[in-house]
Amino acid sequence: MDERLQQVLDYIEEHKEEYVELLRRFCRQPSVAATGEGIREMAGMVYEELEKLNAGPEMIETGGSPFIYAQIKGDVDRTFGFYDHYDVQPVDPINEWIVDPYSAEIIDGVIYARGVADNKDGLVTRLCAVDAWQKVHGKLPLNVKFLFEGEEEIGSPHLVSFAKAHPDMIQCDGYVWEGGNREPGGPAEITMGVKGLLYVELHAKVSEKDAHSMNAAIMPSATWRLVWALNTLKDQEGNILIDGFYDGIPPISQAEMEALKTDVFSEEASKEILGIDEFLYGMTGDDLLTHLYYKPTCNICGITAGYQGEGSKTVLPGKASCKIDFRLVPGQDPQRILGLLRAHLDKHGFSDIEVKCNSGCPAHRSDPEAPFCKAVIRSMEKLFNEQPCIQCTSGGTSPMYAFCADTNIPAAMFGASSETANIHAPNEHLAVDAFIDMIRVTATVMHEFAVQE
Amino acid sequence: MDERLQQVLDYIEEHKEEYVELLRRFCRQPSVAATGEGIREMAGMVYEELEKLNAGPEMIETGGSPFIYAQIKGDVDRTFGFYDHYDVQPVDPINEWIVDPYSAEIIDGVIYARGVADNKDGLVTRLCAVDAWQKVHGKLPLNVKFLFEGEEEIGSPHLVSFAKAHPDMIQCDGYVWEGGNREPGGPAEITMGVKGLLYVELHAKVSEKDAHSMNAAIMPSATWRLVWALNTLKDQEGNILIDGFYDGIPPISQAEMEALKTDVFSEEASKEILGIDEFLYGMTGDDLLTHLYYKPTCNICGITAGYQGEGSKTVLPGKASCKIDFRLVPGQDPQRILGLLRAHLDKHGFSDIEVKCNSGCPAHRSDPEAPFCKAVIRSMEKLFNEQPCIQCTSGGTSPMYAFCADTNIPAAMFGASSETANIHAPNEHLAVDAFIDMIRVTATVMHEFAVQE
Numbered sequence: 001m002d003e004r005l006q007q008v009l010d011y012i013e014e015h016k017e018e019y020v021e022l023l024r025r026f027c028r029q030p031s032v033a034a035t036g037e038g039i040r041e042m043a044g045m046v047y048e049e050l051e052k053l054n055a056g057p058e059m060i061e062t063g064g065s066p067f068i069y070a071q072i073k074g075d076v077d078r079t080f081g082f083y084d085h086y087d088v089q090p091v092d093p094i095n096e097w098i099v100d101p102y103s104a105e106i107i108d109g110v111i112y113a114r115g116v117a118d119n120k121d122g123l124v125t126r127l128c129a130v131d132a133w134q135k136v137h138g139k140l141p142l143n144v145k146f147l148f149e150g151e152e153e154i155g156s157p158h159l160v161s162f163a164k165a166h167p168d169m170i171q172c173d174g175y176v177w178e179g180g181n182r183e184p185g186g187p188a189e190i191t192m193g194v195k196g197l198l199y200v201e202l203h204a205k206v207s208e209k210d211a212h213s214m215n216a217a218i219m220p221s222a223t224w225r226l227v228w229a230l231n232t233l234k235d236q237e238g239n240i241l242i243d244g245f246y247d248g249i250p251p252i253s254q255a256e257m258e259a260l261k262t263d264v265f266s267e268e269a270s271k272e273i274l275g276i277d278e279f280l281y282g283m284t285g286d287d288l289l290t291h292l293y294y295k296p297t298c299n300i301c302g303i304t305a306g307y308q309g310e311g312s313k314t315v316l317p318g319k320a321s322c323k324i325d326f327r328l329v330p331g332q333d334p335q336r337i338l339g340l341l342r343a344h345l346d347k348h349g350f351s352d353i354e355v356k357c358n359s360g361c362p363a364h365r366s367d368p369e370a371p372f373c374k375a376v377i378r379s380m381e382k383l384f385n386e387q388p389c390i391q392c393t394s395g396g397t398s399p400m401y402a403f404c405a406d407t408n409i410p411a412a413m414f415g416a417s418s419e420t421a422n423i424h425a426p427n428e429h430l431a432v433d434a435f436i437d438m439i440r441v442t443a444t445v446m447h448e449f450a451v452q453e
Numbered sequence: 454m455d456e457r458l459q460q461v462l463d464y465i466e467e468h469k470e471e472y473v474e475l476l477r478r479f480c481r482q483p484s485v486a487a488t489g490e491g492i493r494e495m496a497g498m499v500y501e502e503l504e505k506l507n508a509g510p511e512m513i514e515t516g517g518s519p520f521i522y523a524q525i526k527g528d529v530d531r532t533f534g535f536y537d538h539y540d541v542q543p544v545d546p547i548n549e550w551i552v553d554p555y556s557a558e559i560i561d562g563v564i565y566a567r568g569v570a571d572n573k574d575g576l577v578t579r580l581c582a583v584d585a586w587q588k589v590h591g592k593l594p595l596n597v598k599f600l601f602e603g604e605e606e607i608g609s610p611h612l613v614s615f616a617k618a619h620p621d622m623i624q625c626d627g628y629v630w631e632g633g634n635r636e637p638g639g640p641a642e643i644t645m646g647v648k649g650l651l652y653v654e655l656h657a658k659v660s661e662k663d664a665h666s667m668n669a670a671i672m673p674s675a676t677w678r679l680v681w682a683l684n685t686l687k688d689q690e691g692n693i694l695i696d697g698f699y700d701g702i703p704p705i706s707q708a709e710m711e712a713l714k715t716d717v718f719s720e721e722a723s724k725e726i727l728g729i730d731e732f733l734y735g736m737t738g739d740d741l742l743t744h745l746y747y748k749p750t751c752n753i754c755g756i757t758a759g760y761q762g763e764g765s766k767t768v769l770p771g772k773a774s775c776k777i778d779f780r781l782v783p784g785q786d787p788q789r790i791l792g793l794l795r796a797h798l799d800k801h802g803f804s805d806i807e808v809k810c811n812s813g814c815p816a817h818r819s820d821p822e823a824p825f826c827k828a829v830i831r832s833m834e835k836l837f838n839e840q841p842c843i844q845c846t847s848g849g850t851s852p853m854y855a856f857c858a859d860t861n862i863p864a865a866m867f868g869a870s871s872e873t874a875n876i877h878a879p880n881e882h883l884a885v886d887a888f889i890d891m892i893r894v895t896a897t898v899m900h901e902f903a904v905q906e
Contacts (some may be wrong), residue, residue, distance in 0.1 A: 121786035160900060195667070199765045207728035212650070213778050213850035216752035217744040220730045223753040224687065234677065236802075275660035275771065279671045291670040299669035300676040302759030303769050311651045312608075312811045314778050314850075315754050318728065323760060324475075325666050325767050349689075355647075358765045359616035397767075 001382065004137065005063045005447040009440050011132045016436045019128040020111075022049070023435060026086075026120045031399045033087035033154045033311060039065045042086050044301035046148055049127050053134065053215050055146060060166070065150025067167050069360035072130065074140035076450050081145045081172035082181075083403060083411075084123035085152035096426035106139050110429050117430040118423035121438065123148060123417050129442035133436070139323035141450035145172055147403070151177075154179035155359065159402040170403045174372030174449065176442065177400060179415030182434065187439070191413040192373055193393030194364030194400050195296075196328030202345075203354040207318035210306065216316050220354040222321040223305040224436035229350040230322065233298055233341075238281065240298045242324075242344040248331035252294050255368045256392045264389040273419070292395045297327040302394035323358075327397065334360030363399040365393045375449035378414045383437075383444050414441065457590060458900040462893050464585045469889045472581040475502070476888060477557035479539075479573045480566035486540035486607045495539050499601055502580050509601060513619070517613035518603025520711065522622050525583065527593035529903050533631075534625035536856060537576035537632075538605035538866075542877045549879035563882050570883040571876035574891065575632035575868050576601060579770045582895035594903035596647040598625055600856070601775040603720045605631075606701030612855040615904055620636065627825030627902060629895065630853060635887060639717050639842070641833040641894065644866040646818030646846030647853050648749075649781030651790050655679060655798075656807040660771035663759065676758040676773040683775065686751055686794075689736065693751045693779075695797040701784035705747050709845045710822045713742045722740035726872065743850045751779040777809075780850065787813025791883065809850050813880045817853040819845045819863035828902035836890075836897050867894065876888045 001009075012019070031042035043059065043066050050057035055070035065087060091101040091114050099105040101114040113120075125145065133140050151157055163170050182188050205223040211219055234240050267284060271277065279288055279304065301324065306317030328335060338357050345353050366373055368390065380388035394413070404411050416434035417423060454462075456890065459521060484495035496512060496519050503510035506525035511700050518540060544554040544567050552558040554567040579599065588592050600623065604610055616623050640755075657675040663670055687693050726796030731740055754777065779790060791810050798806050819826055820857070821843065834843035847866070857864050869887035870876060 066598055088543050108654050189573040197767070199767070212849070213750075213752045213754055214745075214780060214850070215727060216750040216778075216780065217738065217848060218741055218747050219727050220728060220731075220733050221753060223756055227680055227683045227753070227756075228689055230680045236681055272671050273663050274664050274668060276672060278673075280673050283671065288671055292667075294671075295670050297666075297669040299666045299769055300674060300680070300758065301666055301679075301766060302761045302770065303756055303773065304761040305674055305757075306755030308755045312776065312778070313754060314650070314652070314752075317755065320756065323765065325765070327667075327669065328668060338849070375503075395670055396665070438700065 001445060002451070005138045005444060007028045008132045008443045009150060011136045011438050012128070012436065012443060014131070018444040019439060020432055020435065022128065023116065023121060024111060024113070026124055027111070027116050027377055028102050029103040030102055031087050031115070031150065032090050033065055033151045034090050038358050039087060039150050041067060043150055046086050046123070050146060053127065053130055059438070060162070060373045060436060062162055063156050067147040067150070068146065069166070070343055072140055072144050072148040074144065074450070075141040076142050079143040079145060079448060080449065081147055081170070081175040081403065081409070082126040083147050083177050084126060084378040085149045085177050086123055087150040087153050088120070093426060098257040098427055101398050106432065109432050111432060111435070112427055112430055117417040117421040117428050119152070119179050121417070121430055125435065125442045126176070126246070126439045128439040129446060132439070132443055134447065136365065141447050144446070146171065156399045156402070159399050162251050163402045171407065172409060173212065174370070174411055175404060175411035176445065177411045177413045179396065179413065180413040181418055181419060183264065183418050187386050188384055188406060188414060189389040189390040189391065190380060191394045192368060192411065194363060194398045195393060195395060196332060196363035196401070197359065197397040198326040198333060198334040199360070200323055200338065200341065200357040201323050202229065203319070203321045203356060204229070204297055204352065205319045208447070210318050210382055211316040213316045217245050219316055221316060223317055225350065225353065226305070226320040226322060229345060229348070229353050230240050230300070232348045243347070244340045245296070245337065249329055250331055254289065256294065257286070259368060259390040259392045262390045263289055265289060265313050266267070274281045274378070293391065293393050294329060296329050296332060299325050299327070302326050305316065327366045327395070328363050330363045330365050331360055361397055361399050362405060363393070366391055367410065370410040371452045372410040372449060373412060375452040376414070376445055379441060379444040379448045383440060454905070455900060458897060460589050461585045461896045463580070464589045464802065465892050465896060468585070468797040472577070472892060473885055473888065475581065475898045476569070476574060476577045476801055477564065477566070478746050479786040480557040480564070480569050481555050481610045483555055484540050484568070484603065486604045487543050488519055492540065492603050496521060498540050499576070503599060506580065506583055513615070517611050520615055521599065521601040522619070523599040523771055525593055525597050527595040527597065527903070528598060530597050531903060532598060532625040533621070533899060533902065534600055534628040534862070535579040536591070536600050536628055536630050537579060538575055538602045540603040540606050541573070542606050551880055553598055557575065559885065562885050563887070564885060565880055565882045567881055570870040570874040570881050572605070572632050574883055574888055575869050578720040578891045578895045579629070579890040580880050582899060585892070585896055586899065588857050597728070597899070598622065600844070609852045610857070612852050616855045624768040624860065625862060626868045628857060628862055628864035629824070630866045631851065632870055634867040634868065634870050634872060636717065636871050638775060640839050641837055641867060642717065642832060642844065643829055644844040644847045645864065647816060647851045648848060649785060649787060649816035649854070650812065650814045650850040651779040651781060651787040652776070652811040652813070653749055653777050653791065653794065654773070654774055654809040655682065656774045656809060657805065663771050664769040666767040672769055674769060674770060676770055676801065677759070678806065679773040679775060680796060682727060682801070682806050683753070685797070688880065693749065695793050696800070697793045698749070698790065702782055703784055705743065709747065710739070712821060712843040712845045713739050713842045715840055716742055718742060737849060746844060747782060748848050749785060752778050754778050759902070780848070783814050783818050785814045786815055802844070814850055814852050814859060815854045816846070817857050817864065819865065821845055823863040824905045825863040825902060826865060829867070832897040832901045833867070835895060846899065
């Protein structure tokens, strides 16, 4: 281990009580984006901490929760971006919590608090790692930028407009993006991309009102039309049948296939979590992971029409609708896919079915061979003496593209959370040790990227 | 007009105040099958009126509301069955009524009351017609049987068991069945059959719980399976694709096609009521009516899965289900169709989809050439001096088969109600004159069937 880095890691070890207290203090401050509760107070606390780091914070209004931007110059002219968010999910259902969700109580070495694993932990680890570097060496090994938002939990409605308004601020050589998981006993996990998303509603309507079902003999059915339309979208083998849907998707690279070998995805555990006996089409191994990470989806999130209560009601519903999310991969622009969907429905005789777009977000995938990604991977190897789990992309979605896409900035997500951390749920929690580890990781990544060829 | 009948009709005219008061008295007594409210009291009132007619009523317990059976011998050995029901729908939403639903107030010659058009009017017209015949001639022109139930509005759960337990009671030469419509300014309508019904639920399940929709790449979808399964049931041309579904359906007879010419179905009015611009497949004329009356249907009454609220939720629902009603025609036994549906799903690879049968009821259609039917038709022609509307069957369903099917008894429905009478809804109403007309019709039908060759 490089001596300069070792000194920082030692400092972190010596000051871990102080860092844990900072995290707990942040967790005691509510900051619910959905209601606005405590958002301003939380932003103020973050701002103050950045001031202490001499990062020259700016509070930037967006119309919603403020963005907080700050930067610190370092030894080399290479720049890290730290993207995190200071907002949290609501605490409901409150009566299922075993402690006050804003008490940040520690029970058996585990902190229980809303936001402790998503994403106040991530945000605080950046502050602590920077603090440790400054305290030990007076200066950072490289430039860092802090880009903290307060609306991630409500879909980051101002992320794109912020990025467009502040192209200089978002420019950097690699993003440490929010957080990630490290399962107990498992290796560190690094995720270097996300899928995109197109969320639409399909609305079929034949009448404003429902009719007695005897009229089914003479009246068109919105529900049947929706069923027939849906059936044209995807076949039973999972092929999405929209013309052009797969166009422009780059082939899966050798590096991307190689990365699958490092994956810690447990098929048995996953089946148990999902409550299924078998994966789709009986897939296993690389085939399964290839689908999870590299294939787009067309999923029905919900469908509704007519009578849904107990027993029977003989009704012909006038309207039927469904919600669909397409998880997209690189090469699939959501607006283009939306156009293809409309064209598909028209072509198949469903011009009457209205398509309403709720949101769209392109995928972003980093080049695992990029210097930034290599530095992150090497950091984990060095710190933990084992092969990290490398995911070239998550199966999930995050608006990474807003900051990264235009200039193709690599990004990596890693963190101290876990599948069982109850994020977005009662009793969100995080082990103190895992949190401290992630401060060490952040400090190490700064070093490794600074010295990377 | 036959003089004996004319005397009866004159008597009805002279005593119409009294008959209207009987209807109002019945309407003031709640008798809600769904809650049991007033059922016993109402049954008691019906029983008393039948005693006054010397009909020797019997209150027959079924486990639910009691059946009331009574009979009176007449001049000729030919027997009418009067099937009606003394129960009503609940009055909710109560605040939409312009009068107390149990006040039976008369406004501008119209009685407003729960049950006044469904089916206390029908029940009372039988009592009044019989009363008039007795008062004028001391004896009825033919035998009558009264079969009054108190659970029609909750699906007649004891009708079949009653019929099986009392085969002698239900035996007759023709049923005057409940009620029907006569639109203002239109001819009398006679409906001589009903469609059957098979009501099922399809349940698809891949997991007890919903999953994050990123798992759509690797997890089966209950909703997609349901959509694909539904798609195999019916094509876009309306053909029901279940093997054997159309087997055993007798061809539409010449008489049945002829009857369509008497139909008063207004395409324009119907489209307005249904809220549609065009009927299914742009049908009009005989083609439309043939479908409405003589073709079976496969209708989705409701479908449900996953998230149905405002906005977006990225979820992969573990379960999906729908409710389907098949309207059946003669030759289609519901149990057989249920078996064909199960076989169809199995054959198309959907053994995993559970079929739950909520109810089944065969169709019943009278021979329009039967002496009973001819007597009913002739009665309308004589009384109203115009061609009645003859429907060999309704597009709707009623458990007529329970009484009529085994011995193929013809049945006819006619009454004083209307499309706009608000049955089952607030402000149910009936014109006093229409009610009196239907007493005259009932009295006339008794005569015409008695003298029918």
